[in-house]
Amino acid sequence: MAPRIGVVVFPGTNCEHDVVLATERLGGRGELLWHGDTGLGAVDAVVLPGGFAHGDYLRPGALARFSPIMDAVIRFAREGGPVVGICNGFQVLTEAGLLPGALQKNGRLRFLCQPTRLRVTSTASVLTGLAELGEELVIPINHFSGSYTCDAETLRALQDGDRILLRYTDNPNGSVDDIAGIANEAGNVVGLMPHPERASDALLGSEDGLVLLRSLLGAATARAAA
Amino acid sequence: MRFFARVEVQLRPGIADPEGATIERALPALGFDGVDHVRAGRSFRFEVDAADESAARTKATELADRLLANPVIEESRLELELLGG
Numbered sequence: 001m002a003p004r005i006g007v008v009v010f011p012g013t014n015c016e017h018d019v020v021l022a023t024e025r026l027g028g029r030g031e032l033l034w035h036g037d038t039g040l041g042a043v044d045a046v047v048l049p050g051g052f053a054h055g056d057y058l059r060p061g062a063l064a065r066f067s068p069i070m071d072a073v074i075r076f077a078r079e080g081g082p083v084v085g086i087c088n089g090f091q092v093l094t095e096a097g098l099l100p101g102a103l104q105k106n107g108r109l110r111f112l113c114q115p116t117r118l119r120v121t122s123t124a125s126v127l128t129g130l131a132e133l134g135e136e137l138v139i140p141i142n143h144f145s146g147s148y149t150c151d152a153e154t155l156r157a158l159q160d161g162d163r164i165l166l167r168y169t170d171n172p173n174g175s176v177d178d179i180a181g182i183a184n185e186a187g188n189v190v191g192l193m194p195h196p197e198r199a200s201d202a203l204l205g206s207e208d209g210l211v212l213l214r215s216l217l218g219a220a221t222a223r224a225a226a
Numbered sequence: 227m228r229f230f231a232r233v234e235v236q237l238r239p240g241i242a243d244p245e246g247a248t249i250e251r252a253l254p255a256l257g258f259d260g261v262d263h264v265r266a267g268r269s270f271r272f273e274v275d276a277a278d279e280s281a282a283r284t285k286a287t288e289l290a291d292r293l294l295a296n297p298v299i300e301e302s303r304l305e306l307e308l309l310g311g
Contacts, residue, residue, distance in 0.1 A: 059296055066293075095296065102298040109244040149241065149299060174242065 002029045003220035006043030008073070008089075010035040010053035010064050015086065015197065019049045022200040026210065028217045035067040045082035045126070045220035046073055048089025050142065050195055060103065060145050061091035070096055082126040082219040083189045087143055090181075090191030099184060099191045100158070101150030103143075107174025111144045115205065116194055117169040118180050122162045125183040126219035127190040127212050137208035139194040141172065141180075146193040148175040148182070158182055166192055188219070229274045229282040230307045235295045236267035270294055273309065282306055 005023045007016045009032050020030030031043060035053075040046060053064035064070070070092075077083045077098055085093040093099045106112055115138050120131045131137075150158070155176060158164050166181035173193075181192030196209030237243045245266035253261050270290075276282035283306055290302040 058294070062293065062296065094298070100298075102296055104242070104299060105244050107242070107244060109248050147242075151298075174244075 001224065002027055003044045003217050003224055004029045004031055004042060005217070005220060006031050006033045006040050006046045008033045008035060008046065008048050008069060010051070010067060010092075012053050012055050013049055013051035013088070015050035015088075015195065018195075018197040019047050019086070022197040022209070022213055023217070025200065026213055026217055028220065033069060035064070035069050038068050038072060040069070040072045040076055044224040045084070045216055046076055047216075048073070048083070048085040048092050049197075050087035050089060053088055053092060056088075059091075059095070060088060061093075061095035064088075064092045065096040074098060077184075077189050080186065080188050081223060082216060084127055084216055085191040086195055086197070087141075087146070087193055090193055091145065093189065093191045098189050099182060100154045101148055101182070103145045103193070104147040104149045104174075105145050106143070106147050106172075112146070112172050113140070113142045114172070115140045116172055116180070118166045118194060119169055120165065121167050122165045122183070124162050125165050125187040125190050125215075127181070127183075127192070127196075127215050128165045130215040130218060131211045135211075136169065137166075137199070137211070138206045139196055139199040139209050139212075140206075141194050142198075143173075143193055146175070147173045148179040148193075150176065161185060163187075165190065166194070227276060227278060227282070228309045229276065229279065229286075230309050231272050231274050231282070231286045232305045233270045233286065233290045233294055234267055234303045234305075235270070235290070235300050236265055236303075237299055238301050241299050274306075279306060279308070
């Protein structure tokens with residue numbers, strides 16, 4: 001049976017249909033989940049997509065983490081369920097404490113909307129499991145607050161734990177250690193600033209996001225079978 | 227008792243502040259010389275009902291730490307004032 005990917009919609013989210021479309025092209029089933037719901041239904045993975053949840057008021061992700069559905073997302077993550085936050089979703093995951101660190105305003109205070117070249121630096125996660133170590137992927141970013149920052153101790157833990165999944169080859173936003181995406185210790189919770197769903201068709205200029213989305217569908221399928 | 231609270235949120239020392247840096251770079255062009263160490267922050271104002279000042283402080287501090295500031299990169303400072311009446 002096709003793995004079911006729950007895609008959370010907050011007021012202001014705007015990438016949910018892109019994620020659903022990309023998921024369905026790969027044979028998965030995408031289901032939109034409203035932020036005001038308290039359960040996830042029977043999904044096998046959760047994606048927090050990009051956008052401007054709650055208008056990014058206060059800070060990106062600061063209000064979204066208090067949305068009713070987040071308790072269920074946190075429970076799902078603690079049980080080992082695959083959870084991926086893309087862009088604004090990454091910001092929500094750090095605010096919710098599911099991932100360490102924070103996303104700061106970009107280094108030169110610029111909104112960045114451009115393709116970026118990424119290097120896969122760890123395959124120990126639900127999003128990079130099928131990628132090859134060292135592989136380069138061209139995937140676009142689209143953000144104002146995407147400069148990953150954390151204290152030195154957290155950075156060491158990320159490095160030593162093989163938890164830095166993707167690094168920019170030409171750091172556009174000032175992220176520490178060129179970080180574009182990280183995972184939690186277990187590898188089932190992932191946050192990344194680039195948008196794999198926007199690199200899921202040759203018409204969009206790149207299909208390099210597919211290997212990441214396929215990895216997620218694989219993890220979801222494994223969970224469904226377990 | 228009712229208190230007026232003002233919370234100031236700033237980036238922690240050592241965390242890059244691109245907003246403050248941009249403001250600082252603009253100053254000489256506007257004719258402001260001799261101004262540096264610009265840091266951008268935010269200020270929040272609200273009123274709190276509490277039994278006493280210590281309870282109001284606890285409530286406002288928790289609110290600041292859980293919502294208004296992201297403790298990973300920001301710190302907050304609270305000022306309280308007893309409202310008359």
